[in-house]
Amino acid sequence: MSTVVNCPNCKKQVIWGPDAPYRPFCSKQCQLIDLGEWAAENHKIATQSGNDQKVTPDMIEDIEAMLAQAESEAGFFKE
Template sequence: MPKSSVTPTLNCPTCKKPIEWSNKFPFKPFCSERCKLIDLGEWASEGHKIPGESVYDDVLSDDLDPNKPRH
Protein backbone atom coordinates (compact mmCIF):
# COMPACT_ATOMS: atom_id res chain seq x y z
CA MET A 1 0.00 0.00 0.00
CA PRO A 2 1.58 3.37 -0.98
CA LYS A 3 2.28 5.86 1.75
CA SER A 4 0.13 9.00 1.66
CA SER A 5 1.98 12.23 0.95
CA VAL A 6 -0.71 14.39 2.56
CA THR A 7 0.50 15.96 5.81
CA PRO A 8 -2.26 16.06 8.44
CA THR A 9 -3.22 19.49 9.71
CA LEU A 10 -4.92 20.63 12.88
CA ASN A 11 -5.77 23.90 14.58
CA CYS A 12 -3.66 25.17 17.47
CA PRO A 13 -5.77 24.71 20.64
CA THR A 14 -4.87 28.23 21.80
CA CYS A 15 -5.00 30.54 18.77
CA LYS A 16 -6.79 28.20 16.31
CA LYS A 17 -4.11 28.80 13.64
CA PRO A 18 -3.87 25.80 11.28
CA ILE A 19 -0.60 23.87 11.57
CA GLU A 20 0.90 20.79 9.95
CA TRP A 21 1.57 17.71 12.06
CA SER A 22 5.24 17.69 11.11
CA ASN A 23 8.69 18.51 12.45
CA LYS A 24 8.20 22.10 11.28
CA PHE A 25 6.08 22.57 14.41
CA PRO A 26 8.04 21.14 17.36
CA PHE A 27 5.46 22.41 19.90
CA LYS A 28 2.54 20.46 18.40
CA PRO A 29 -0.34 20.43 18.95
CA PHE A 30 0.49 24.11 19.54
CA CYS A 31 1.82 26.39 16.81
CA SER A 32 4.47 27.96 19.06
CA GLU A 33 6.02 27.89 22.50
CA ARG A 34 3.99 31.00 23.35
CA CYS A 35 0.68 29.21 22.70
CA LYS A 36 1.93 26.20 24.67
CA LEU A 37 2.74 28.41 27.68
CA ILE A 38 -0.59 30.23 27.45
CA ASP A 39 -2.37 26.87 27.63
CA LEU A 40 -0.21 25.75 30.58
CA GLY A 41 -1.08 28.99 32.39
CA GLU A 42 -4.78 28.34 31.83
CA TRP A 43 -4.48 24.91 33.47
CA ALA A 44 -2.38 26.30 36.34
CA SER A 45 -4.91 29.07 37.08
CA GLU A 46 -7.79 26.57 36.76
CA GLY A 47 -9.13 28.31 33.66
CA HIS A 48 -9.30 24.83 32.11
CA LYS A 49 -10.95 22.12 34.18
CA ILE A 50 -11.91 18.51 33.61
CA PRO A 51 -15.60 18.12 34.54
CA GLY A 52 -16.51 15.82 37.38
CA GLU A 53 -16.58 15.57 41.12
CA SER A 54 -13.56 16.55 43.18
CA VAL A 55 -11.36 13.70 44.34
CA TYR A 56 -9.40 14.07 47.55
CA ASP A 57 -5.67 13.42 47.58
CA ASP A 58 -4.59 10.03 48.92
CA VAL A 59 -3.25 11.76 52.03
CA LEU A 60 -6.76 12.93 52.88
CA SER A 61 -8.47 9.72 51.85
CA ASP A 62 -10.48 7.68 54.36
CA ASP A 63 -8.77 4.47 53.28
CA LEU A 64 -5.62 5.63 55.07
CA ASP A 65 -7.41 5.88 58.41
CA PRO A 66 -5.68 3.31 60.68
CA ASN A 67 -8.92 2.90 62.69
CA LYS A 68 -11.02 2.01 59.65
CA PRO A 69 -11.44 -1.75 58.98
CA ARG A 70 -9.71 -3.02 55.82
CA HIS A 71 -11.40 -5.23 53.22
Protein backbone atom coordinates in the same frame (compact mmCIF):
# COMPACT_ATOMS: atom_id res chain seq x y z
CA MET B 1 -0.40 13.95 2.95
CA SER B 2 0.14 16.08 6.05
CA THR B 3 -2.41 16.50 8.81
CA VAL B 4 -3.33 20.09 9.57
CA VAL B 5 -4.77 21.04 12.96
CA ASN B 6 -5.81 24.34 14.48
CA CYS B 7 -3.76 25.71 17.37
CA PRO B 8 -5.94 25.22 20.49
CA ASN B 9 -5.10 28.75 21.62
CA CYS B 10 -5.10 31.09 18.59
CA LYS B 11 -6.69 28.76 16.00
CA LYS B 12 -3.81 29.26 13.51
CA GLN B 13 -3.30 26.22 11.27
CA VAL B 14 -0.39 23.95 12.22
CA ILE B 15 0.99 21.11 10.11
CA TRP B 16 1.24 18.08 12.41
CA GLY B 17 4.74 16.73 11.94
CA PRO B 18 8.33 16.80 13.16
CA ASP B 19 8.80 20.33 11.78
CA ALA B 20 6.21 21.65 14.29
CA PRO B 21 7.99 21.24 17.65
CA TYR B 22 5.14 22.76 19.70
CA ARG B 23 2.30 20.81 18.07
CA PRO B 24 -0.61 21.05 18.46
CA PHE B 25 0.33 24.64 19.28
CA CYS B 26 1.73 27.03 16.69
CA SER B 27 4.37 28.50 19.00
CA LYS B 28 6.00 28.34 22.42
CA GLN B 29 3.89 31.35 23.43
CA CYS B 30 0.60 29.54 22.72
CA GLN B 31 1.93 26.45 24.51
CA LEU B 32 2.75 28.51 27.62
CA ILE B 33 -0.58 30.35 27.55
CA ASP B 34 -2.36 26.98 27.59
CA LEU B 35 -0.14 25.71 30.41
CA GLY B 36 -0.99 28.83 32.42
CA GLU B 37 -4.71 28.19 31.90
CA TRP B 38 -4.31 24.68 33.29
CA ALA B 39 -2.18 25.94 36.20
CA ALA B 40 -4.83 28.54 37.05
CA GLU B 41 -7.40 25.71 36.97
CA ASN B 42 -9.36 27.40 34.19
CA HIS B 43 -9.29 24.04 32.36
CA LYS B 44 -10.37 20.81 34.02
CA ILE B 45 -10.92 17.22 32.99
CA ALA B 46 -14.34 16.09 34.16
CA THR B 47 -14.57 13.02 36.37
CA GLN B 48 -17.23 10.35 36.03
CA SER B 49 -18.74 11.23 39.39
CA GLY B 50 -18.61 14.94 38.66
CA ASN B 51 -16.92 15.58 42.01
CA ASP B 52 -13.54 17.28 42.03
CA GLN B 53 -10.94 15.24 43.85
CA LYS B 54 -9.03 16.96 46.65
CA VAL B 55 -5.27 17.13 46.11
CA THR B 56 -3.35 15.66 49.02
CA PRO B 57 0.31 16.19 49.91
CA ASP B 58 1.02 12.58 48.87
CA MET B 59 -0.43 13.26 45.43
CA ILE B 60 1.74 16.37 45.05
CA GLU B 61 4.86 14.35 45.93
CA ASP B 62 3.91 11.73 43.32
CA ILE B 63 3.38 14.41 40.68
CA GLU B 64 6.71 16.07 41.50
CA ALA B 65 8.48 12.69 41.26
CA MET B 66 6.91 12.03 37.84
CA LEU B 67 7.93 15.50 36.60
CA ALA B 68 11.49 15.03 37.86
CA GLN B 69 11.71 11.72 36.03
CA ALA B 70 10.23 13.23 32.86
CA GLU B 71 12.71 16.13 32.93
CA SER B 72 15.59 13.65 32.99
CA GLU B 73 14.27 11.90 29.88
CA ALA B 74 15.62 13.45 26.70
CA GLY B 75 13.23 15.59 24.73
CA PHE B 76 10.23 15.56 27.08
CA PHE B 77 10.21 19.30 27.66
CA LYS B 78 11.09 21.24 24.53
CA GLU B 79 12.97 24.50 24.78
